[in-house]
Amino acid sequence: MTLGDGGPITLGEGASSGTEVVSRRVRIQTTARPQTTTPSQRATSPDRDGASAATGRAVVFDARGVSVSYGAKRALAPITMKIYRNLITALIGPSGCGKTTLLRSLNRMNDSVPGFKLEGQILYHGHDVYGSAVNRVEVRRRIGMVFQKPNPFPKSIYDNIAWAPRNLGLKQDLDERVERALRDAALWDEVKDRLRDPALGLSGGQQQRLCIARAVAIEPDVLLLDEPASALDPISTLAIEELMQALKPRYTIVIVTHNMQQAARTADRTAFFSLDDNRVGTLIEYDDTEKIFMRPADTRTRDYVTGRFG
């Protein structure tokens, strides 16, 4: 997604006194990686007998009546959905249905888009992502993102990974951290002998894995993937999908994809978005991936996943 121009970043990012408190609370919660779920966080799927992939999992994101508009244009009608820990959640749907808008709203990447306005609430581990005391930089440090087009920095492979940890003061054992991130992204064996080479000399698929390595190097809690394989060849796509499975036990992954097979192959939960009568993006159906693809409740979902629409 390209954003027309270098728009101003209008929301403050200054560390107000309240910011520290909030981010520290967030940190305490998220460092408890093992799945300790409190009853209140337990997934509730009223229409089901508990066989859902979400059952018993902690809620990472709780979107409550979230709607987005850019200036006068409405991009996303109010949606309510929960995203669960250590699952891969896919957002699918035709172009312009608001799935990327929702994804970028989760870590406040839309803040810099002129006219961006979000209503409703996005709770991240119970904290309002758009709360007045929340530090946007801290949000993004917890919630990493990989973009549609591989966007490595014009630096060396090593410096691409090491840049963000250095910024955050994670300078101890930097070499080990870089190696770990590259191993996590299944890239280590291919680049270990040329870490000082420019990252832009890598192939597209390698660049995208480098971007994933870059994201995991600062040990976020969530990975947001915006059509990460759409610009890649099938083999690289497969590598990314295997990577997602390998990362799943440690991260909560949300992926936007145009590729329905990819959603069916990789995701535990799938949300189908479409355009309503006013051409505003809206959430049609959100359930376990298997149900979305095999037994969709809504005819629009069925038409889309069977290829009769779009």
Add this chain to the structure above:
Amino acid sequence: MLYGLCAVAGLITMVVIAEVVYQVVSGASPAISRFGLGFLWHSTWKPNFFVFGAGEMLFATLVTSLMALALATPIGVSIGLFLSMLAPRGIRGVVGPLIEMLAAIPSVILGLWGVIVLAPFVQQHVEPWLHGVLGFIPIFGVAQTTGLSVFTAGLVLTIMVVPIVASLSRDLFLSVPRELQDGAAALGATRWEVIRGVVLPSTSSGVIAAALLGLGRALGEAVAVAAVIGGGSALHASLFQPGTTLAARLIDEITSLDNKLHLAALFYLAVILLVIGVLTNLIAQAIASRLGNQTMLAR
């Protein structure tokens, strides 16, 4: 038909350049054959004794221009960053054109303002203060009576160079791909970290080229400098002494020639100016084109 017109226009440009170079060099040839390269460092300039040397002017030209470069680059880059990354949309729309308008002020008006406003202010406040604080460095000597000095000339040149550096660097910063900045921001980088880590490194060659273009402007400026530099004719360590630059000497004396050799010596100054100006521009272009390759290939 249109093709012919454009071709002729291009041809005329080349002919004019060749003609100017030829006239300047041939006009200077008596002085060149008489003084040789020694002209560059001999600093005696006495038209009525047929003694000419460009040393002092070359020195003052370099000092004023480098001073302008040193001051205008950080200021211009800061303005460029402000206009491209930091300022709200409304302020950009106002300040941006204002900066460009600053570049459009005729230099004679800046010179006038320099004489009437800037020089007295510098003489009364800036120079004594700098002498008081940094007086142990010889370049910050005692303030002279008028404020017409190398230092004041450097300040006027700074004002002329800032808009060039500011608008060029703003455009450079705006050309940094949004995806790169987003990628950095998504890693929990602050705005300043994004600027320092991604924006500045990927535009550094362009910023250098912009600064060199500004330097070219400063080296060749005549009218504004002639107005405020005071027209001294001796080498001084102190910036607060008057002096004269190549271009300022040219414009001061071209209408009051003592003899034929005087004219040839002035032409010789023009040759030096031409060489310096062309060199600066060539270097700036070489750096800028290397930048083009770099952003495309990133190698």
